[in-house]
Amino acid sequence: MSDTFDWIQERxxxxSHFSARYVGQLADVSGMDPNTVSIILSGFFFLILTFTDQAHFFANCLLIGVPLLLIFVYPEEKPNDESFYVYFPIFGGVTIFDRGFENIPCYYVFxxxxxxxxxxxxxxLNQQIVGLFKQQLVETSQRSRSKSSPKSVPSSTKTALSIQKTMSPTPENSTKTGRTPSLRTAVLxxxxxxxxxxxxxxxxxxxELLSPNGTVIDRTVTGPFRKESYRMESKSAVKSPI
Structure with missing residues (x-):
C-alpha cells in the first residue's frame, strides 16, 4: 500500500504530471493545500459515482478521457503503448456489461x-497481463515448432548405404560367370x-514474434536443420591397382 500511496502523492x-499541475492551479485559486484539494475532488467524484443517475456517464468519461489526454495532449507523460493495447480492449469489454452490473452498490467506484x-x-495490472500474454505466445510458438520441425535422418547411414550399393557387384555379372566376381572386376x-x-x-x-505495433517481442533461432539432395555423376575410368 505504501507504493500506491507514494504513486498517488507523486500525481x-x-x-511533471498534468494532474499535479491542475491540482496546483486549484490550490492557488482556493488558497488550500494540494492534499485538501485532492480529497475534496475525490469526495466529489465519489458522490457522483455512487448516488447520481449520471454515474455511468462520468465514470466512462473519466476512464476514457484521461488516457486520451495522455495520448494526444501530454504524450511525454503517457505510459508505453503496450499499456493501452491492454487497457482499451478490457475497458470496452467491461463497459458492455455496465447496465447489468450498475445495480451493485458503488459499482462505478469499483x-x-x-x-x-x-x-x-x-x-x-497492464504489465502483468502483457507478461502473461507474451509467455502464452512464446509457449504456443515453441509447441508449434516442436510439432512442425522435421526429424532428421543421420546422413552417415544414407551415405554409407549409397557407397556400398555403388561398390557392390551387379547381379548380372554373377549370373553370367557363375561365380563371385573378382576384386579386379568389381573395381573396374x-x-x-x-x-x-x-x-x-x-x-x-x-x-520473430511481433507485437501489434511491429516491435519485436521475442526472437528465436532454431537449428541446425539438414537438407539433403542427390545427383548422379559419371565416374571416369581408373587403372586397376591389381
Missing amino acids: IHNK KVTLFLLFFAPPYV NSAMSDVKVTIIEEYYREE
Whole structure:
C-alpha cells in the first residue's frame, strides 16, 4: 500500500504530471493545500459515482478521457503503448456489461478503482497481463515448432548405404560367370559406373514474434536443420591397382 500511496502523492505534488499541475492551479485559486484539494475532488467524484443517475456517464468519461489526454495532449507523460493495447480492449469489454452490473452498490467506484490499478504500483495490472500474454505466445510458438520441425535422418547411414550399393557387384555379372566376381572386376565395374552423390546442407531458422505495433517481442533461432539432395555423376575410368 505504501507504493500506491507514494504513486498517488507523486500525481498530486510532482508538477511533471498534468494532474499535479491542475491540482496546483486549484490550490492557488482556493488558497488550500494540494492534499485538501485532492480529497475534496475525490469526495466529489465519489458522490457522483455512487448516488447520481449520471454515474455511468462520468465514470466512462473519466476512464476514457484521461488516457486520451495522455495520448494526444501530454504524450511525454503517457505510459508505453503496450499499456493501452491492454487497457482499451478490457475497458470496452467491461463497459458492455455496465447496465447489468450498475445495480451493485458503488459499482462505478469499483470500476474506476480497478482501472486505476492498471497503472498504480505495486499492482500495475497492464504489465502483468502483457507478461502473461507474451509467455502464452512464446509457449504456443515453441509447441508449434516442436510439432512442425522435421526429424532428421543421420546422413552417415544414407551415405554409407549409397557407397556400398555403388561398390557392390551387379547381379548380372554373377549370373553370367557363375561365380563371385573378382576384386579386379568389381573395381573396374565401380570405376565405369555412375556415382550417386549426396549433398548435405545445414541451415538455421530464425523466427520473430511481433507485437501489434511491429516491435519485436521475442526472437528465436532454431537449428541446425539438414537438407539433403542427390545427383548422379559419371565416374571416369581408373587403372586397376591389381
